[in-house]
Amino acid sequence: MEDALKLEYEAKNGWSLLDEGARKELTAFCEDYKKFLDDAKTEVEATEVLTAAAKAAGFTDIEEVIAQGGSVCPGTKLYAVNRGKSCAFIVTGKDDPTSGMKMIGAHIDCPRLDLKPRPLYEDSGFVLAKTHYYGGIKKYQWVAMPLALHGVVFSDMGRKKLNVKLGEDENDPVLYITDLLPHLAGGQMGKPASQVIGAEQLNVVTGSVPAYKAPEPAEEAKPEDQECKDKPENGGNDSLKTLILKLINEKYGLKEEDFFRAEFEIVPALKAKDVGLDRGLIGAYGQDDRVCAYTAFRSLLDFEGVPDKTLLVYLSDKEEIGSMGNTGARSCWLENLILELVHLHDAAYGMLELRRSMRNTKFLSADVTAAFDPTFADVSDKLNVAFAGGGIAFEKYTGSGGKYGSSDASAQLVTYIVDCLDQAGVPWQLTEMGKVDVGGGGTIAQFMADLGMDVIDCGVPVLSMHSPYELTSKADVFWTYKAYLAFLRA
Secondary structure (H helix, E strand, C coil), rough: HHHHHCCCCCCCHHHHHHHHHHHHHHHHHHHHHHHHHHHCCHHHHHHHHHHHHHHHHEEEEEHHHHHCEEEEEEECCCEECCCCEEEEEEEEECCCHCCCCEEEECCCCCCCEEEEEEEEECCCCCEEEEEEEEEECCHHHCCCCCCCEEEEEEECCCCCCEEECCCCCCCCCCCECCCCCCCHHHHHHHCCCHHCCCHHCEEEEECCCCCCCCCCCCCCCCCCHHHCCCCHHCCCCCCCHHHHHHHHHHCCCCCHHHHHEEEEEEEEECCCCCCCCCCCCEEECCHHHHHHHHHHHHHHHHHCCCCCCCCCEEECHHHHHHHCCEEEECCCHHHHHHHHHHHCCCCCHHHHHHHHHHHHCEEECCCCCCEEHHHHHCCCCHHCCCCCCEEEEECCEEECCEEEECCCHHHHHHHHHHHHHHHCCCCCEEECCCCCCEEEECCCHHHHCCCCEEEEEEECCCCCCCCCCEEEEHHHHHHHHHHHHHHCCC
């Protein structure tokens, strides 16, 4: 009986594998991670924060190396930035790049609300801003909560950039989207959840105080004189909208026209916090997928020595809307970057060597999955679901229904990966996201597979995914970092 029991698989708990020293390391790592979440609430901010950290660690812009007609040697540390919204970090290896690389890819865009090109309008004593939601959200979750404005504005033919951030500092005002009170919500409450709040109802309150008008002198004025005096060009009262634009102009030097060419995002004005009396969970906005982006980045930053194979961490944009655009994983930017690396290794190398390199590359598609939620247990197969605290979750395939939209990793690749983790003592789970016909989701894995790479999905299990405040287990965050590090070291 005892021998028979050893034949059965026994799931591991990530917390139980931590000794006192590892728990201290976990705590320090998660504090750094929470700070990153607070500092990087947009893909632009994430790129800036991580690039600055890479520079401080001795990474060099690959564009500088290319411009100088240089080459690379084993152990060279490089970074590359794509239009300020996606990036990659590289440590070159001893082996010829045609033998393949080790790559980890995550995404740094998150579900949010974007301001429309012409957002501001005045109505019934309020100045409001119109939005267009980005990615898969439950729209009703974004009302009646504090919100912040993040964005970038360019000038001088795009050569000068202004970063805008409002609502994050303790003394900043926040923004807000109103909801209907229960007393009058009979019609609203009878709607399907997807229609409780409509897309055109996600209007952000930005102001409500009318201009102060000094008391008039006691002497009587003619009506026509008063009408002339109150005209804006003659120093009369400004409209509410104009007053808000004046405040924006005073703080950032912007006019309404600048909104047309800017990129403004509305995100929760909430800080990353420990959750639970035992502080075992992290609550924060944007953990899908910045938890995998951060752990992947740190694994490369903390890699010591000169690797055999070139190591590359790729952080893409636009995953939440299908990886479209020139900063998304469907673009040729990553392919071109690898070609540059191949050419830097040997100036005679070209497209054939690029294809060989990609064909021999192992790629971890680092993206989150759904953690089992006992409150909503009916959507999951408990034998094949990720559990919070169980370590990094691997998914041989994602997609939906009959594996549509999936790359379906080979058994050989799965064996290689889990053997790496077992040798390093890192707990892992092999999972699916939900029951077969309940739902599903996609990642950038399929696009890397299109390039010929061996790829598998893996990442941190998340509760309340795509909500304004997601939950992760600190154990999973820590062990995912260790898993990526084990993969790079193997």
